[in-house]
Amino acid sequence: MSVNFSCTRTLVPALTGFNYTFQPDQNGNTLIAKNSYCSLVNSAGKVIIPRGKYIYIKPLTYDESCAPSVLYQAETLYGIDLYDDKGNRLSAKEYANIWGCRDGMLSVRTRNDYSGIIDTKGNEVIPTIYESARVAADRLIVVGKNNKTGVITPDSKEVIPFIYDKIEVKNKDSIYVYTGPRDSIWFGSRESYELDAYFNGKLKKNVEKNIRINALNQREPLTLVEQMPLFPGCNESKFTDKDKLKMCAEKEMLMFIYNNIKYPTLARIHGIEGMAVVSFIVEKDGFVTDPKILRDVKAGCGDEALKIVRRMPKWKPGTQDGKPVRVQFNLPVRFKLEG
Secondary structure (H helix, E strand, O other): OOEEEEEEOOOOOOHHHOEEEOOOOOOOOEEEEEOOEEEEEOOOOOEEEEEEEEOEEEEOOOOHHHOOOOEEEEEOOOOEEEEEOOOOEOOOOOEOEEEEEEOOEEEEEOOOOOEEEEEOOOOEEEEEEEOEEEEOHHHOEEEEEOOEEEEEOOOOOEEEEEEEOEEEEEEOOEEEEEEOOHHHHHHOOOOOOEEEEEEOOEEEOOOHHHHHHHHHOOOOOEOOOOEOOEOOOOOHHHOOOHHHHHHHHHHHHHHHHHHHOOOOHHHHHOOOOEEEEEEEEEOOOOOEEEEEEEEOOOOOHHHHHHHHHHOOOOOEOEEEOOEEEOEEEEEEEEEEEEO
8 A cells, every 4th residue: 555645836936035944953963945955054054065956965864883973865856975974975976875874884776776885984885786785783784686685794705695585684693594485475474485594604494483483472573464453543343344444444544644744845846756665563562663764755755754654653453373463564655746
């Protein structure tokens, strides 16, 4: 299911006088938009990132291992540059996406849809030649090519061969590998996939029973369960048909989104449209956790979709084998201007 959010296009007269000032971020820097383009200034009023090129600027999220790096994602109409908090452009080229930071490394994707890894100085660690690339535990990197997944080190040494459908890195000594139909992998059906593991570099076959127990113990969220979570607002006692109850819950969620979402100002000014995708987890107790932007549109659309997910009320949790389980959702939100 996807959410289509539209907004009537409005023409802004005398655009040269257009001016916006946004709230300071967690680093004390303030985003200012004038003439529909953004700049970033610090608390002393000094310009950190100049105006005239970027339609949106925001700080990147990162874990403690990346500190004291303060990094900013500066978006043009066509790509993304990486800056530090001194105003130095770090990226050697524009990227379509830059996200997260773990162990001093960031995942990037180019405009022709290839992925790689750079460090917090903008240097290329893993070349952008892969279908996917993400930093996992203990500085190991999970990458995809030819529709299969493997694990490499930052110096591109192969740790796990590219023969698996899904790989979960607990740490450098415990890496779980999945082969089989993707739906079966995400569902966790013991009968329809093979699950192995590398312990201290040695392959151990057929450990699916242990992983199945781990899944039910909520170490990893599932994406398909017997009873999926339901957005609140429907009186379950009035429904004998599960499909109709599901449709009611989806309608309630759509109403919640429509009543709370706002088309980002800069995106509206620049006529930016597209699909943002946010992932989140519905926990055993129904609370929504770990919202992340999987796909952005630019000019604050992804942030707006993320904000809506963070405001969601408590859901009815999903169940598997009669027990509540963690379930991961991907929510597409389409931003579209009308008129």
